[in-house]
Amino acid sequence: MLNKIDHVGIAVKSVDQVIAFYRDTFGLEPEFDEIVEEQRVRAVGFRLGESKIEFLEATDETSPIARYISKKGEGMHHIAYGVDNIDAVLSAMKNNGARLIDEEARIGAEGKLIAFVHPKSMNGMLVELSQDAPE
Numbered sequence: 001m002l003n004k005i006d007h008v009g010i011a012v013k014s015v016d017q018v019i020a021f022y023r024d025t026f027g028l029e030p031e032f033d034e035i036v037e038e039q040r041v042r043a044v045g046f047r048l049g050e051s052k053i054e055f056l057e058a059t060d061e062t063s064p065i066a067r068y069i070s071k072k073g074e075g076m077h078h079i080a081y082g083v084d085n086i087d088a089v090l091s092a093m094k095n096n097g098a099r100l101i102d103e104e105a106r107i108g109a110e111g112k113l114i115a116f117v118h119p120k121s122m123n124g125m126l127v128e129l130s131q132d133a134p135e
C-alpha cells in the first residue's frame with residue numbers, strides 16, 4: 001500500500017536561495033520547479049536516491065505555506081508516502097477513522113495524484129499521499 005518515502009516537504013521563504021545553495025554546495029539541480037496554483041506555492045524538488053526533498057515557497061500571503069511560516073517559521077512541513085493506489089489508501093484510512101484533509105485525490109506538483117491527511121490522525125505529522133502520474 002505504502003511503497004516508500006516519496007519526499008519530505010520543507011516550508012521556506014525563498015526557493016531561489018535554496019536552489020543556489022544546493023547547486024553550489026551539493027552540485028544538485030532541481031528535478032522540478034513549478035507553481036502549484038491551487039495551493040499558491042512554488043514547489044522545487046531535488047532527487048536524493050529514490051526519495052526527494054521538496055521546498056515550498058508561498059506565492060501569496062493566503063497560501064497555507066505563508067500561514068505556516070508566519071506561525072512556525074521555516075521548517076519541515078510534511079512527509080509524503082508513495083502509494084500505488086491512492087483511492088484504496090484513502091478508503092482504508094477513512095474506514096479506520098482517519099481525519100482526511102482531502103477526501104478525494106487531487107493533482108499536485110509533477111502531475112501526481114495527492115491527498116493530505118490531518119496530523120491529528122498521523123501522530124502529529126502532516127502526511128501527504130502521493131501516487132505517480134500515469135506514464
Ligand code: ZN
Nearest residue numbers: 009054080128
Ligand atoms: Zn509534498
